[in-house]
Amino acid sequence: MTAYKEAPDSKFAYVVVAARRARQLMMGGRPLIPNPHSHKNTRIAEEELIKGLLDYDMVLPEETEDKDGKKRKG
Numbered sequence: 001m002t003a004y005k006e007a008p009d010s011k012f013a014y015v016v017v018a019a020r021r022a023r024q025l026m027m028g029g030r031p032l033i034p035n036p037h038s039h040k041n042t043r044i045a046e047e048e049l050i051k052g053l054l055d056y057d058m059v060l061p062e063e064t065e066d067k068d069g070k071k072r073k074g
Contacts, residue, residue, distance in 0.1 A: 005052045014049070017056050021045035 008014045022045040025031065032053040036044045048054050 003055050003057055005055060007049050007052070008056075008058065013058065017054065018042065018045045018049050020056075021048060021054055 008017060019042075021029075022041040025041040025044055031044050032048050033044065033051070036047055038044060038047070045054075
């Protein structure tokens with residue numbers, strides 16, 4: 001598992017990280033930005049992610065062999 005600071009290249013991963021941070025903000029988390037441009041949690045989370053203020057881990061699937069000997073990710 002590797003910890004990342006910059007925004008992910010994958011659009012899916014970007015949305016997942018921003019959504020999880022937005023959920024933390026909705027549950028009472030404090031913004032990491034002193035004066036966010038927006039009051040919306042999703043926009044604050046996105047701004048934090050773009051500025052590299054969020055640490056997140058990206059777990060990549062491991063290759064495994066199925067019963068037929070074919071390699072699969074999973």
